[in-house]
Amino acid sequence: MALDLHDLGRRARAAARVVAGAGTTVKDAALVAAAELVEARADELLVANRADVDRAVDAGASPAQLDRLTLTHLRVQAMAAGLRALCAQADPVGEVVGGWVRPNGLRVTQVRVPLGVIGVIYENRPNVTSDAAGLCLKAGNAIMLRGSSSALRSNQAVVGALRDALGKVGLPEDAVTLVEDTERSGALAFMQLDALDCLIPRGGHSLVASVRQHATVPTVIDGDGNCHVYVDARADPAMAVAIVANAKLQRPGVCNAAESLLVHRDVAATLLPQMAEALRGVELVGDARARAVVPTMGAATDEDYATEFLAPKLSVAVVDDLEAAVAHIARFGSGHSEAIVTEDLRAAERFVAEVDAAAVLVNASTRFVDGAELGLGAEIGISTQKLHARGPMGLRALTSVKYVVRGDGQVRT
Amino acid sequence: MALDLHDLGRRARAAARVVAGAGTTVKDAALVAAAELVEARADELLVANRADVDRAVDAGASPAQLDRLTLTHLRVQAMAAGLRALCAQADPVGEVVGGWVRPNGLRVTQVRVPLGVIGVIYENRPNVTSDAAGLCLKAGNAIMLRGSSSALRSNQAVVGALRDALGKVGLPEDAVTLVEDTERSGALAFMQLDALDCLIPRGGHSLVASVRQHATVPTVIDGDGNCHVYVDARADPAMAVAIVANAKLQRPGVCNAAESLLVHRDVAATLLPQMAEALRGVELVGDARARAVVPTMGAATDEDYATEFLAPKLSVAVVDDLEAAVAHIARFGSGHSEAIVTEDLRAAERFVAEVDAAAVLVNASTRFVDGAELGLGAEIGISTQKLHARGPMGLRALTSVKYVVRGDGQVRT
Numbered sequence: 001m002a003l004d005l006h007d008l009g010r011r012a013r014a015a016a017r018v019v020a021g022a023g024t025t026v027k028d029a030a031l032v033a034a035a036e037l038v039e040a041r042a043d044e045l046l047v048a049n050r051a052d053v054d055r056a057v058d059a060g061a062s063p064a065q066l067d068r069l070t071l072t073h074l075r076v077q078a079m080a081a082g083l084r085a086l087c088a089q090a091d092p093v094g095e096v097v098g099g100w101v102r103p104n105g106l107r108v109t110q111v112r113v114p115l116g117v118i119g120v121i122y123e124n125r126p127n128v129t130s131d132a133a134g135l136c137l138k139a140g141n142a143i144m145l146r147g148s149s150s151a152l153r154s155n156q157a158v159v160g161a162l163r164d165a166l167g168k169v170g171l172p173e174d175a176v177t178l179v180e181d182t183e184r185s186g187a188l189a190f191m192q193l194d195a196l197d198c199l200i201p202r203g204g205h206s207l208v209a210s211v212r213q214h215a216t217v218p219t220v221i222d223g224d225g226n227c228h229v230y231v232d233a234r235a236d237p238a239m240a241v242a243i244v245a246n247a248k249l250q251r252p253g254v255c256n257a258a259e260s261l262l263v264h265r266d267v268a269a270t271l272l273p274q275m276a277e278a279l280r281g282v283e284l285v286g287d288a289r290a291r292a293v294v295p296t297m298g299a300a301t302d303e304d305y306a307t308e309f310l311a312p313k314l315s316v317a318v319v320d321d322l323e324a325a326v327a328h329i330a331r332f333g334s335g336h337s338e339a340i341v342t343e344d345l346r347a348a349e350r351f352v353a354e355v356d357a358a359a360v361l362v363n364a365s366t367r368f369v370d371g372a373e374l375g376l377g378a379e380i381g382i383s384t385q386k387l388h389a390r391g392p393m394g395l396r397a398l399t400s401v402k403y404v405v406r407g408d409g410q411v412r413t
Numbered sequence: 414m415a416l417d418l419h420d421l422g423r424r425a426r427a428a429a430r431v432v433a434g435a436g437t438t439v440k441d442a443a444l445v446a447a448a449e450l451v452e453a454r455a456d457e458l459l460v461a462n463r464a465d466v467d468r469a470v471d472a473g474a475s476p477a478q479l480d481r482l483t484l485t486h487l488r489v490q491a492m493a494a495g496l497r498a499l500c501a502q503a504d505p506v507g508e509v510v511g512g513w514v515r516p517n518g519l520r521v522t523q524v525r526v527p528l529g530v531i532g533v534i535y536e537n538r539p540n541v542t543s544d545a546a547g548l549c550l551k552a553g554n555a556i557m558l559r560g561s562s563s564a565l566r567s568n569q570a571v572v573g574a575l576r577d578a579l580g581k582v583g584l585p586e587d588a589v590t591l592v593e594d595t596e597r598s599g600a601l602a603f604m605q606l607d608a609l610d611c612l613i614p615r616g617g618h619s620l621v622a623s624v625r626q627h628a629t630v631p632t633v634i635d636g637d638g639n640c641h642v643y644v645d646a647r648a649d650p651a652m653a654v655a656i657v658a659n660a661k662l663q664r665p666g667v668c669n670a671a672e673s674l675l676v677h678r679d680v681a682a683t684l685l686p687q688m689a690e691a692l693r694g695v696e697l698v699g700d701a702r703a704r705a706v707v708p709t710m711g712a713a714t715d716e717d718y719a720t721e722f723l724a725p726k727l728s729v730a731v732v733d734d735l736e737a738a739v740a741h742i743a744r745f746g747s748g749h750s751e752a753i754v755t756e757d758l759r760a761a762e763r764f765v766a767e768v769d770a771a772a773v774l775v776n777a778s779t780r781f782v783d784g785a786e787l788g789l790g791a792e793i794g795i796s797t798q799k800l801h802a803r804g805p806m807g808l809r810a811l812t813s814v815k816y817v818v819r820g821d822g823q824v825r826t
Contacts, residue, residue: 017743021766100788106777108787115799116769197799216625218632218800239822246824330430352817353434356529364519364820373825374521374816375513386528386610386813387631388801400799403787404765407777409652411659412786 009195034165114140149182222381225255225336232342286316422608447578527553529610562595635794638668638749645755699729
């Protein structure tokens with residue numbers, strides 16, 4: 001590579017200043033141009049991706065890894081559609097968050113501005129490349145992407161299309177930068193690159209742990225989703241079964257799928273058999289009281305209750321009351337999405353108030369906690385930390401604010 | 414110490430859950446009780462502080478360090494007044510930030526919630542102890558305070574009063590925790606304490622650098638203020654002189670004081686002599702063009718332009734145009750507060766748009782960039798990072814958000 005990481009960082013910063021000042025029209029034109037180029041180069045992308053996949057097969061990648069890595073015509077179309085869809089979203093830059101006049105006549109406004117340079121460090125999925133770049137661009141930022149070595153050729157092809165699209169509309173190509181070195185030392189240097197105003201990891205446990213450990217730049221953590229559904233004593237039984245089945249089964253491999261079912265003891269005997277029926281094919285592990293009702297269930301350990309299975313497996317516990325459910329969630333939850341099913345207003349309100357998570361749901365499936373379903377549009381991830389952004393991160397999560405203070409000569413006395 | 418850091422963290426987390434659910438009335442009662450106890454124990458506080466100051470004198474502390482460390486009756490009164498003043502501020506907890514209904518009937522709200530446990534690591538100033546604890550409490554958080562060893566006795570006395578006040582109103586005393594170990598290894602362990610939802614350093618360069626380097630918990634950085642005033646070609650001369658003098662002289666030792674003056678070349682010859690006159694007693698260092706007008710000025714180095722003097726010293730540069738001023742600020746500024754003096758609308762708007770800083774001011778002194786002056790109330794610091802909070806951090810900066818999603822049985826298809 002001709003340029004070292006710090007050179008790339010400087011170029012990204014310079015590009016970020018230009019993109020920050022670009023109007024919505026030109027940013028949208030870049031997104032459309034990028035979508036067109038991605039489509040026009042679909043065959044090239046697939047050839048590059050095939051080379052990555054072949055190497056991954058040789059290296060013994062798992063079926064899940066291969067699935068995440070593999071591009072298809074459909075997935076390329078989805079990438080292009082995602083870029084186009086961003087044009088329809090409101091540009092967050094310039095939004096006046098608040099404003100007021102001080103007694104001395106100073107007019108204060110707080111205005112939304114781009115973050116600057118956003119770093120994304122991620123694994124496998126080449127579609128993250130275009131999704132993340134599109135979001136960052138629409139919010140007026142430059143992006144530096146550090147994908148995994150296994151996806152290098154695919155990412156080069158995608159980034160090539162994105163950079164060419166920027167050039168076409170007169171924006172600096174360095175607003176989308178692929179960091180191509182694939183050494184572990186390079187990952188650490190990336191996590192400590194001063195040019196980054198924000199670093200977002202997209203990947204598994206060990207990547208997130210490494211970012212927590214080593215990053216010296218501000219980060220937003222897209223963490224685990226060990227999500228619970230609590231079925232209260234006064235739940236509508238049919239609704240409870242439908243929500244639990246949907247939360248667990250509709251797409252078990254994603255972070256907003258349910259991993260744990262808590263059932264009030266008053267309804268355990270009647271509801272758990274129905275749940276087991278609706279969850280046929282799901283491996284259930286439970287505590288003694290759950291197993292007393294559904295004897296086919298295995299025994300759950302604390303480890304099970306703490307685990308995000310991302311698979312057709314569900315931990316089950318019978319709880320004495322809402323307080324016990326909240327305590328269980330406080331102990332084992334990951335602060336992602338937690339649901340209660342109940343017809344009891346007071347129970348619903350206590351659950352909403354007392355459960356500490358990015359999203360708390362009443363009588364709805366945890367699967368709704370993503371950017372599109374909540375109406376935020378495309379998301380760059382779901383933050384499980386409390387600082388800066390919490391929950392699905394749409395365009396606003398990719399911005400900062402600036403105070404603008406206008407006076408006519410005021411000085412402080 | 415009987416409890417180790419992780420025990421203290423667990424206790425703070427448990428206390429945080431209680432404080433998060435406390436209403437405004439009880440939190441305000443705790444603040445009033447704390448103010449009363451601080452006043453009632455003023456003599457004790459001053460005796461404890463005297464012991465700290467004596468040791469600092471023996472250890473050869475500088476006058477500035479001693480000034481920051483020393484409590485007086487007036488400063489104790491100011492601590493109490495600060496606690497009381499928080500009662501008048503709106504409680505940010507529960508504020509509905511936004512809300513909407515999805516096509517499927519899901520009702521989504523985004524609600525402000527406390528952060529949880531906030532860590533503050535700081536140097537000397539015992540008044541930070543009560544100021545920070547009061548702000549964190551009002552925003553529904555627990556606080557863990559790690560002050561310097563030099564202020565240990567003072568901090569113990571202040572925290573003792575705060576904890577007793579919490580107990581008086583029935584809130585858990587562990588909502589305000591002083592971390593009393595003073596080893597360097599303890600500082601590192603504190604920066605990596607999982608119990609902390611947010612860590613805020615209050616102190617000099619080396620503390621901030623250490624937090625950047627070692628913290629594994631989310632941080633908000635209260636960084637340097639290398640603030641500029643740019644006097645445009647079309648500035649009102651008298652206003653320009655008044656603003657520069659105020660920004661530099663009104664309180665030179667604080668972060669929102671001006672450290673650098675940029676003057677458009679068209680007005681340098683007429684304005685710089687007036688500036689030098691108004692800034693008598695200030696050491697001026699400038700570039701060749703500035704020194705050609707004011708020959709008594711020393712020569713400025715890049716190091717000077719990059720330095721936050723916090724003293725009666727000012728760097729000066731003559732610039733060709735607004736673009737050059739913006740470029741100079743981009744190169745040397747610290748992203749804190751940057752001002753332009755001009756009567757030219759287009760120059761004002763370009764400066765506001767192009768300067769990347771927490772606060773940008775038009776025709777006003779940089780000294781206005783603090784929480785009270787901008788109307789945000791008391792502040793826990795001024796963030797110079799772009800993530801989470803930027804600029805003066807009032808009560809809202811000490812909160813997070815939570816999505817609350819209410820349905821009537823919706824599942825995802």
